[in-house]
Amino acid sequence: MKIHTNITIFGGTGDLTFRKLLPALYTMFNTGKLPENSRIVIIGRRDYDSGSYRALANDWVKKFSRLPYSAETFDAFSGQIDYFRMDLSNPKDYRRLDEYFSKDDIGSHIFYLAVAPRFFSVIADGLKTVEGACQGKVIIEKPFGENLEAAKKLNEELESHFGPEQIYRIDHYLGKEMVRNIQAIRFTNPIFTDIWNSRYIESVQISALEDVGVETRGGYYDASGALKDMVQNHLFQILSIVAMEQPEVFNSTHMHTAQVEVLKSLSPVGQAEIEDTLVLGQYEGYREEPLVSPDSNTETFAGLRLYIDNERWRGTPFYIRTGKKTGTRQMEVSIVFRRSMPEVEPNVLIIKIQPTEGVYLQFNIKRPGDTDDIIPTKMDFCQNCDLVHQLNTPEAYERLLTACINSERSWFSQWDQIEISWNYIEQLKQLFTKKGLKVYPYAPGTHGPKESNEFLARTGHQWME
Numbered sequence: 001m002k003i004h005t006n007i008t009i010f011g012g013t014g015d016l017t018f019r020k021l022l023p024a025l026y027t028m029f030n031t032g033k034l035p036e037n038s039r040i041v042i043i044g045r046r047d048y049d050s051g052s053y054r055a056l057a058n059d060w061v062k063k064f065s066r067l068p069y070s071a072e073t074f075d076a077f078s079g080q081i082d083y084f085r086m087d088l089s090n091p092k093d094y095r096r097l098d099e100y101f102s103k104d105d106i107g108s109h110i111f112y113l114a115v116a117p118r119f120f121s122v123i124a125d126g127l128k129t130v131e132g133a134c135q136g137k138v139i140i141e142k143p144f145g146e147n148l149e150a151a152k153k154l155n156e157e158l159e160s161h162f163g164p165e166q167i168y169r170i171d172h173y174l175g176k177e178m179v180r181n182i183q184a185i186r187f188t189n190p191i192f193t194d195i196w197n198s199r200y201i202e203s204v205q206i207s208a209l210e211d212v213g214v215e216t217r218g219g220y221y222d223a224s225g226a227l228k229d230m231v232q233n234h235l236f237q238i239l240s241i242v243a244m245e246q247p248e249v250f251n252s253t254h255m256h257t258a259q260v261e262v263l264k265s266l267s268p269v270g271q272a273e274i275e276d277t278l279v280l281g282q283y284e285g286y287r288e289e290p291l292v293s294p295d296s297n298t299e300t301f302a303g304l305r306l307y308i309d310n311e312r313w314r315g316t317p318f319y320i321r322t323g324k325k326t327g328t329r330q331m332e333v334s335i336v337f338r339r340s341m342p343e344v345e346p347n348v349l350i351i352k353i354q355p356t357e358g359v360y361l362q363f364n365i366k367r368p369g370d371t372d373d374i375i376p377t378k379m380d381f382c383q384n385c386d387l388v389h390q391l392n393t394p395e396a397y398e399r400l401l402t403a404c405i406n407s408e409r410s411w412f413s414q415w416d417q418i419e420i421s422w423n424y425i426e427q428l429k430q431l432f433t434k435k436g437l438k439v440y441p442y443a444p445g446t447h448g449p450k451e452s453n454e455f456l457a458r459t460g461h462q463w464m465e
């Protein structure tokens, strides 16, 4: 049989596959984004066959699919799913996999490693015996390792097997509609493009608050913390898109270069500045969460004040904050412009990323009536407030899988971005620990410790609420 694209998912019975990948593939099938004659091979240790796995997949797709579920479409879709049972560390099983693949004429391979990073090199090694595998693409998920050293080693191993251009590192924030929109808003509107610099912008805030706690992921999270879990990857990606110079062309190479330049220009922080750079918090009750150490000092909240040392941004602070159990789910980027005169409110542009997707602009008018008072007012555009748009906006994993099939690398993190961000964040954390700074407790349902407000107040600012 001729197969156009063969997508093999290692970790096929894990949460990511059930909640995200299968629903995304189903929708891609439904909307014609999955190339015809594709096949999805699910790799797992558990005792299923293709029939019983498809029945299981049916339940998850029904629950998590973006588009309305249809049994008929699911049947057609699931005809392309095969379950292949194997032990990831058994070389014989890779030979069986090779035999199974060799029965068909496969156009291209994509291997999705939806497994813990300790399996990445085991799988890469195993795939050496599978014909055509090393010409395939491989998708990996963060964490790319437990620390920078481990991540480097993993990266070298993967690159030596697949080659740097074949590795697609998922940062699912890059697949979010409004994250993709930041560059459109910045560069297609001269009212913003021309004043996107420190002369006109007083501060930038990137805020990602979550309602959920660590739930069942205590084991992973406790070794990671908010800085590594959210800041070093998702929020630094956003920071670099907000702050980058306009790429010559909007292709992967130019975008990537522009983003990396921002990360390289982050002002170095020394022992004397760390207190004004980083504030950390932990929600009360975190230490009682399953798989979390009872004396854990891991941060579930992080607030940062960063500066970018280049001509465009010198003097404008970039505030980043993220936290779990904050009583709200809200992710947005706020651009606070300098006031035209001290007594009026600033113009504020807020790019709302989730759950509301939209653009909010605050500006000043004269209070209506017989007065000259100046008051702030707003224009508030919501992109996903109606059902049609909700249904039309692809989910991040749909976009990312489609982008990988089409080799559009700008949708993925590149290794040098990861390395620079990781280095920077590790240095901050080391300075923080060396200085003996405290991880402040905060009550669940609040927006982090009160110290994070005092932290911003020190430079005359406050978090946008």
Ligand code: BG6
Pocket (backbone or CB within 6 Å): 172, 210, 229, 230, 331
């Ligand atoms: C993941 C983090 O990468 O992103 C999680 O590991 C976090 O801790 C999640 O909850 C947030 O993603 P989203 O899409 O819900 O904002």
